Amino acid sequence: MDHRAVPRLAAPAVAVLLALAALASGCTGATVQGRPGASGLRDPYFPRAGNGGYQVEHYALDLDYDPADGELRGTAVLTARAEQGLSSFNLDLSGLKVDAVRVEGVAARYNRTGNELTVRPAEDLKKGEVFRTEVEYHGRPKPVVDPDGSEEGWITTDDGAVAVGEPVGSMGWFPGNHHPSDKATYDVTLTVPEGYEAVSNGELASRTGVGEGRTAFAWRSREPMASYLVTAAVGPFKVTTGSTPSGVAVYNAVSPEEEAGSAAALAKTSEIVEWGSGRFGPYPFGTVGAIVMPSETLGYALETQTKPVYSGAPDETLVLHELAHQWFGNSVSPKSWKDMWLNEGFATYAEWLWAEDHGGVSAQRRFEAFLAGDTSVDPGADGDWAAFPPADPPGADHISDEPVYVRGAMVLHRIRQEVGDEKFFDLLRGWAADHRHGNASTADFTAYAQRRTGHDLKRVWDVWLYGEGRPKAP
Structure with missing residues (x-):
């Protein structure tokens, strides 16, 4: 220790030095100000996809859809963790009108620029804080066009709709952090007119009549999922259920006109899951199945988690390919x-x-x-x-x-x-x-x-x- 004399400082100067030291150590009583989260994660091919400053842990999507008028009404509740102090953060959302935004139950300011919804909470969020954001929205969703010209997002049919999201189409039907690096669990409730089936990922938790000739289908995905793999399908599907020999629940929803052509390939589902479990390790989810849309709906199939979407009746090789993705692409x-x-x-x-x-x-x-x-x-x-x-x-x-x-x-x-x-x-x-x-x-x-x-x-x-x-x- 050095015992040499130290010059005395005037009281105001001491106060300033102490304040600066406290600021440097983060020990002030003042509120630490957040900063805006990044709009986009600078993905090499989709730099505006996703957003910085937070990670979503869970989505609860409550959707109401009537194929007769094509109107989608939704409430999205996102539970997320702040990775930095946040004065504002962004969500990806294309086209639909936002009616209200709340953060931790308190109304938040927001604005739209292109596909970016910027949310400004009433109070800054602290690093590490888990917070809930609720977005109410509505509109007639329009497809998102990929760089290769294909369409994704919320795709309507003559008697229903299907949502597909690879790579960024999910922003066409719900607000979120739409980049595959931010995986979350999901609860998706779809309310539709009687006579329609409504299908999403994971397991069907409940099917409830809600009055006025409408039924609510509540789906739950317990394993993390990238948002491009989330699906929602509405139609007069023929539904069949079962299980694989190892106990994985099977749920197939098939458009009536595709039922006969799909039967042979979909019958291979259990065998493929058992074979894949031998080659690649245990099947990574609790459910498996398929959504088969009318053939003119899409020009492709997509490996949506637990229930791949097919446009028209698939053959055995296509079912094998999309189910292999459950290990490679969906779980990993x-x-x-x-x-x-x-x-x-x-x-x-x-x-x-x-x-x-x-x-x-x-x-x-x-x-x-x-x-x-x-x-x-x-x-x-x-x-x-x-x-x-x-x-x-x-x-x-x-x-x-x-x-x-x-x-x-x-x-x-x-x-x-x-x-x-x-x-x-x-x-x-x-x-x-x-x-x-x-x-x-x-x-x-x-x-x-x-x-x-x-x-x-x-x-x-x-x-x-x-x-x-x-x-x-x-």
């Missing part, structure tokens, strides 16, 4: 949209494995066929699968292109060739188990694969995952 979700190959490459390779395990073409033979362009083995073998590296699509309009699917699957087969079957299938099961109900990036996977298998896979990454041009046979 991408950290950003640049990581799409972790969804689609894995689900495509699951198709190859299913065929191999059921007396069809082996994965090795299919891999060779794509290298050779041999359409006698696979009709898509002469496609543009090598147009770009699967881990680096050239833009948002290419994240669902063929290289993400096929070359992504070929990356997995190259790992299998390098490490052998025992280590490869251990890798698949370990990846699904260790990242269950979480998010992961391509960098996470490459590091995990090398650590789990004990092999140096740098050449696979350099040539097949990130390399330009058409790779040569190994």
Whole structure:
């Protein structure tokens, strides 16, 4: 300790110094001011998707829809945790009119700019605080158009509607933090006219008549879910229920005109779940099923969590693909949209494995066929699968292109060739188990694969995952 004399300071100067020291240590009695949360998470392909400063833990969506007039009325209650002090925060919402916003039960100021709803609570939120935001809204939802020209969001039909969200369409029917990195649990209640069925993710908690010829369907998703995987479907569906041998509840809702064409493929659901549980580890959810819309509704299927949506009757391969996503894409979700190959490459390779395990073409033979362009083995073998590296699509309009699917699957087969079957299938099961109900990036996977298998896979990454041009046979 230094005992040298210290010059005396006047009382006002001492007070100032003490105040500055208190500010520096965060020990003042004054309220620490929050700052605005970021509008957008700077995703490589969708920079305005999602929002910064908080993470949503739970959504409670209470929706009222009448197919006769197309009007959607909703109340969304978001329970979130502040990751910083917040003076304001944003929600993603497209088109619909906001009627009221409350934070912790107190009316909040808000304004709209494009697809951003900015909320200003009456009092700043503290870092770590769990808070509830309630948004009342209504309107006739309009589809959200993707960069590749496809439509998503709330899609109407002649006698109902279906909500699909990949990549950002969920903002077309409920306000939220719409980026896959922010997963939450959900309760979705759909109130519709009698004679209609209303379906969402998870389990049906209740079905209740609410008067005036309307019925409320309450659905509950206990496992975390990315918002693009949330669905809501209204229609005169034919509903069938059951369970798999391991006890997973099955719930299928099929448009009457698609019932006959869907029967054979949907009958494979239990078998696929049991097979996937053997190959990839335990099925990650408590329920499974399907929503089959009329064939003209969409130009694609989507792996909405627990109940994939099909536009028209699916075949066995499509059902297999969408159910494989329940492990890869839904339970293990991408950290950003640049990581799409972790969804689609894995689900495509699951198709190859299913065929191999059921007396069809082996994965090795299919891999060779794509290298050779041999359409006698696979009709898509002469496609543009090598147009770009699967881990680096050239833009948002290419994240669902063929290289993400096929070359992504070929990356997995190259790992299998390098490490052998025992280590490869251990890798698949370990990846699904260790990242269950979480998010992961391509960098996470490459590091995990090398650590789990004990092999140096740098050449696979350099040539097949990130390399330009058409790779040569190994």
